[in-house]
Amino acid sequence: MIRAAALAFALLAAAPAMAAGERAEKVLPSLADRVAGETGTPDDVNPQRFGQHPADKAFGAFQRGLYITALNLARPLAEKGDAAAQTLVAEILSRGLGVARASEEAAKWYVEAARGGNPEAKFQYALLLLDGKYVAKDRDEAFRLMGEAAAAGNALARFNYAQMIVDEKPGPSGLAEAAEWYERAARQGLPDAQYAIAMILAQGNAGRDRDEATARKWLELAARGGFDTAMFDLAVWMVEGRGGERDYEASFLWMRNAAKSGNVAAQNGLAKLYRMGLGTEGDSIEAAAWYILARRAGLDDPEMNVFLDGLTREQMKKAIERANRLR
Numbered sequence: 001m002i003r004a005a006a007l008a009f010a011l012l013a014a015a016p017a018m019a020a021g022e023r024a025e026k027v028l029p030s031l032a033d034r035v036a037g038e039t040g041t042p043d044d045v046n047p048q049r050f051g052q053h054p055a056d057k058a059f060g061a062f063q064r065g066l067y068i069t070a071l072n073l074a075r076p077l078a079e080k081g082d083a084a085a086q087t088l089v090a091e092i093l094s095r096g097l098g099v100a101r102a103s104e105e106a107a108k109w110y111v112e113a114a115r116g117g118n119p120e121a122k123f124q125y126a127l128l129l130l131d132g133k134y135v136a137k138d139r140d141e142a143f144r145l146m147g148e149a150a151a152a153g154n155a156l157a158r159f160n161y162a163q164m165i166v167d168e169k170p171g172p173s174g175l176a177e178a179a180e181w182y183e184r185a186a187r188q189g190l191p192d193a194q195y196a197i198a199m200i201l202a203q204g205n206a207g208r209d210r211d212e213a214t215a216r217k218w219l220e221l222a223a224r225g226g227f228d229t230a231m232f233d234l235a236v237w238m239v240e241g242r243g244g245e246r247d248y249e250a251s252f253l254w255m256r257n258a259a260k261s262g263n264v265a266a267q268n269g270l271a272k273l274y275r276m277g278l279g280t281e282g283d284s285i286e287a288a289a290w291y292i293l294a295r296r297a298g299l300d301d302p303e304m305n306v307f308l309d310g311l312t313r314e315q316m317k318k319a320i321e322r323a324n325r326l327r
Contacts, residue, residue, distance in 0.1 A: 058088055067098025078109060083116030090121065107134035114145060119152035126157070143168065150181060158185035159193045172207065179206035186218065191225030194218045198230070202243075216243030223254055231258035232266040239278070252279030259290060267294035268301055275307060284311065288319035293326050 058073035071092050077085035086109045092099065094106035107128050113121030122145045128135045129142035143164050149157035162181035165174055179200055185193035198218035204210030216237055222230035231254045237243055238251035252273050258266030267290050273279055274287035288311060291304045311319065 058085060062088060062092070067092055071099065078112075081112075081116065083113045083118040083121065086110075086113035086116065087118045087121045087124075090124065094124075104134050111135065119149045119154050119157070122146075122152070123149040123154050123157040123160075126160075150184075153188075155185045155188040155190045155193070158182075158188070159190050159196075162193070162196070172205075175200070175206040179208065186221075189221075189225065191222040191227035191230065194222035194225065195227050195230045195233075198222060198233075212237075212243035214243075219243075223257075226261075228258045228261040228263040228266065231255070231261070232263050232269060235266070235269060248279035250279075255279075264294050264297040264299050267291070267297070268299050268304065271304060275304075285315060285318050285322060288315065289322035289326060292319060292323040296323075 058070045058077070061067075061073060062070035071089060074085040074088045074092075078089045090106045090109035090113060091097075093102040093109065095101070110121045110124040110128060114125035125135075126142040126145040126149065129138045129145070131137070143161075146157055146161045146164055150161040158181045162178035162185070165178040165181065168174065169177065179197070182193045182196040182200070186197045195218070198215045200206045200208060201211045201215035201218065216234070219230050219234045219237065223234045235251045235255035235258065238247045238254065240246070252270075255266050255270045255273055259270040271287045271289075271291035271294065274283045274290065276282065288308055291301070291308065294301075295304075308316070308319075
């Protein structure tokens, strides 16, 4: 028990070293975190994103990967003012599916579809207004459109609207308002929002009582959704027994998943689990290899530096070789 508690403290103590580059800005996930990578795969696309009647033949072709056919079917409808078809055309052009990427033309179609009332297009137009690359930057209009898309049920819009509220209204009242939108997006399965709600409940912010048991449940949902920071935090909580019982084996698995996804703090955490044999068999070479990988990414942990200094030359050679294979 004492050793486990000491490890948990060490894991948490290592987090600030990472925070400067990764976690301090992510007490709540940043506005761009999900949006920047939100392309998904065509198989995952919900037809309701494009509206209530998304040009069935065009969307059917899109779902089957017949992107040029989908574009050819959707474009005439888009030119006649069909907002669902306009959104589909914008999606294909913005992602370069079957055709050369045409971001500027895609932006035009998102604008038209947003004016036609399509929630997905409103969300995308809001992002364009925030970015200012293809349309004139207008944060106020972006805020309005993001709110409308959020009210219409778009999960990403709800998450980003919450982020904008936090920026627009710093302080407890703004966070309390944002928390409502975070929770709605979280209940729709958005990992970033699930993580945000977990942090709010863990800290007792936004006018909510501190509830680590519920926070841990949200953390696990976010982790299962692939959010690496949630994986790391959940692993630490499981070592500590925070919000629930200690579970060293599960902690090791979550830490390893986060480490393999590239989370540098988790790579260091995994090194410590291997070093102490917690949740897995102890393995000095594996511990050193994962710490070497984290250190190459800029993390510096004095405790782990001492550990490396205690290895033999042969052990260090093996650890470096292993770290090279982990890249």
